[in-house]
Amino acid sequence: MPETTRTKTNLHALDIRSPHDCGVVIFGASGDLTKRKLLPAFYNLFVDGILPKHFIIIGFARSEMTNEVFQELARQAINEFSRRPIDQGKWNEFASRLYYHRGHYDEPDSFHSLQKLQSERHNNFRSGKNWLYYLATPPSAYGDIGACLKQTGLAEDHDAGEHWSRLVVEKPIGRDLDSATKLNRSLAASFDESQTYRIDHYLGKETVQNILVMRFANGIFEPLWNHNHIDHVQITVSETGGLDRRGGYYEDIGALRDMVQNHLLQLLCLTAMEPPHNLGADAIRDEKRQILEALRPISSEQTNQYAVRGQYGEGLVKGSAVIGYRAAEKVAEESQTETFVALKCYIDNWRWSGVPFYLRTGKRLPKQCAEISIFFRGVPPILFNANPSKPVAPNVLSIRIQPNEGIALEIGSKVPGPHVAVRPVSLDFGYSSVYPAGTPEAYERLLLDVMLGDATLFMRRDEVEAAWSFITPILDGWSKQPINDFPNYMAGSWGPATADELLFRDGRRWRRL
Ligand SMILES: NC(=O)c1ccc[n+]([C@@H]2O[C@H](COP(=O)([O-])OP(=O)(O)OC[C@H]3O[C@@H](n4cnc5c(N)ncnc54)[C@H](OP(=O)(O)O)[C@@H]3O)[C@@H](O)[C@H]2O)c1
Known part of the structure; x- marks a missing residue:
């Protein structure tokens, strides 16, 4: 069960929940999605005090990189894409939780060494035995990663479900029904549906x-x-x-x-x-x-x-x-x-x-x-709507998802003056x-x-x-x-x-x- 928040947050939409200690492994950590979205999102959650006390991120990819280079990549990404600017104190603390592991997505050895790193860091940071695995590679690598995680025993929930292992999958999930079914089947070979989270960021x-x-x-x-x-x-x-x-x-x-x-x-x-x-x-x-x-x-x-x-x-x-x-x-x-x-x-x-x-x-x-x-x-074609050449505009409810997020309802109103003329006006709520x-x-x-x-x-x-x-x-x-x-x-x-x-x-x- 989720804990309640220990730290007061100004992120009103997320204000009552905080997860248990956990770690994150991002596969494809050298890529675009990691820079644009994932690292800035984790940083903002950290600044808001929503991340658990014991929390680490391990970036996994084939590119050659040290921990320091990965931390620098993260700093630049957060500088460029985060909704909040970098706060030096917070950043130092956040950066100390970032690690990089070079490996191949289809080599069990790379996953054994990942497992070793996880338990070493677990000892240092007590990030628990809860792990979130994020697939931020092209989908062609998903099957191999899933299979290696399973083979290494990293895909299973542990201790009668008390400790979890979860997989996050990005779009595209297939390119038609056949390939989506195959991809889902290959994910299901390693992770149960209850452990699988398919993201649609909308x-x-x-x-x-x-x-x-x-x-x-x-x-x-x-x-x-x-x-x-x-x-x-x-x-x-x-x-x-x-x-x-x-x-x-x-x-x-x-x-x-x-x-x-x-x-x-x-x-x-x-x-x-x-x-x-x-x-x-x-x-x-x-x-x-x-x-x-x-x-x-x-x-x-x-x-x-x-x-x-x-x-x-x-x-x-x-x-x-x-x-x-x-x-x-x-x-x-x-x-x-x-x-x-x-x-x-x-x-x-x-x-x-x-x-x-x-x-x-x-x-x-x-x-x-x-x-x-x-x-x-x-409305029926009588009264204000009697003239077919000038129909009264229908009511329209519009839900603006972005930008200028809000909801508007257009209704007919009388234009002031001696003549009867109807004009749509908007009742508008802006977030x-x-x-x-x-x-x-x-x-x-x-x-x-x-x-x-x-x-x-x-x-x-x-x-x-x-x-x-x-x-x-x-x-x-x-x-x-x-x-x-x-x-x-x-x-x-x-x-x-x-x-x-x-x-x-x-x-x-x-x-x-
Ligand atoms: N970028 C976005 O804004 C965005 C938005 C929505 C969904 N997505 C989805 O998120 C996933 C990651 O996107 P991305 O833009 O970050 O991808 P990316 O930059 O092309 O790839 C991420 C990383 O995966 C590794 N990689 C590249 N090609 C590979 C291949 N053929 N086989 C195995 N590994 C390969 C590379 O790391 P190494 O070579 O270092 O291993 C690369 O840095 C994709 O499934 C994409 O469709 C991305």
């Missing part, structure tokens, strides 16, 4: 967690949250950035796998799921899986009717000229990789019968944002004005949850596979149709014209963000 965002609070802690929304009152839902996750040095990775993946299979479908699940019978990890994940299973399949033959793909050419983003996708490093001249996707989905259950969910995501779009917009049905202390980074929350053994915000194996079951036929449909029109949108625009047509056909349009 679920660590405060605003994403707030979707459930908004829906189920407020009496006014739930009675309206169904096909009787909701016309349609739009979910947009747009990026202004391009490849950001990740050309080799992205070229092989594309937007559907990189963003829709995980982040957008998770947002859809939280928006659409039934109330869970409790707030336990499995109750919530059961409900999310039910939504994924209720998604109406888009067969390969129907792909063009329900799915749009795009790739950006050169253009202007936020006033600066940028190159097209095909001109980027490590991208093929005739690349067929999509950098934009729009989908129209239906959830075939009672609540959502006939309500389309439109999803879109892309790179090099005009604005960096993530938002869910719930469009309510319009930062109500909670000025700021919110923790998603990785902080998620890493803490793993240490506490709370799997609520992690994807279970069946969820991941259900999501791939929906996505894989779309990938198959696309693979059968050569693309002749890429690039089909200019950098800095809202994607290809076909994405607008997807909604125009239904008499709707994308919300202006």
